[in-house]
Amino acid sequence: MKLYISKLLSTALPIIGVLCIFVFAFAGNISMGWIMFVVLALISGIIxxxxFRCPHCGKSIPANCTVNQKYCPLCGEDLGMKPSRISYYGKCRKNKNGVMRGYSTVGPMVFIVSLLILFLIVVAVFGVDSLNKGMGRIAVILAFCVSVxxxxxxxxxxxxxxxxxxxAIYFSKIPFMWRKYEIDDIVENERVVEPFYHxxxxxxFATSKGMVAIPMASYAGGQEFFTEFTSRIGQSMPDVRPDLVLxxxxxxxxxxxxxxxxxxKLYNEYYGEKR
Structure with a gap:
């Protein structure tokens, strides 16, 4: 329980500090807002x-590893904490047609945070009464566009x-643009290059279209998704610990x-000879 509470406080206090800056700015005392931010950030670091120490090695876990932590990044032991539902260890989505999807929260989170910050700045500059008219409305629209x-x-x-x-498995680097890789094609090319985790x-893994690399640790529900994927292509699920930033x-x-x-090299030699 101590780890849960310290994790929550060390994550939430800096966020509260940022909000204090805007709240006190509206009240006309922004210096107090900055003081609150610094104090809360220091308290977060102290906590x-x-x-927030590993019960196995006793060392303090780095602050940037506290959001969806499951394993200690220093000794690799299980911390015994249940990670967030939007983490790699959560559940992935599966629709009524049986399509399984591992989804990233990076885009939505950046949109929400940037829109909130820009909106508060607009309110501080133009005032609440000006949001539905003139420059205030234009500023709100621009804030939305910039966030997107x-x-x-x-x-x-x-x-x-x-x-x-x-x-098939589908991969998208650019939103709404998908690359399709047939499961049968992947299995067929296992005799050329056996799939592995980097x-x-x-x-x-290899396909007739080329070598493919799909990030594993960046998806909510990634463990569930790739356990199913590796099972379908006849491979064992690799040990992926996204908390360990290598x-x-x-x-x-x-x-x-x-x-x-x-x-x-093996792939190029094989397909070079075939061509």
């Missing part, structure tokens, strides 16, 4: 350092979408990159 653009940009830059039906690139310079990342380069 995280003192109380930021959400789409972040969705393309750091996230993606994936879905799967009975016959800690930075994601799940790697650098491209880590030994595991280097080994996986060498494996990937070898797989690309």
């Amino acid at each position: 995280n350092t003192i109380f 653009i930021l959400a789409i940009f972040c969705r393309i830059a750091v996230s993606s979408a994936v879905k799967m039906d009975d016959k 800690v930075n690139r994601g799940y790697i 650098s491209k310079r880590s030994d595991q990342a280097k080994a996986d990159e060498e494996h990937y380069e070898e797989a690309v």
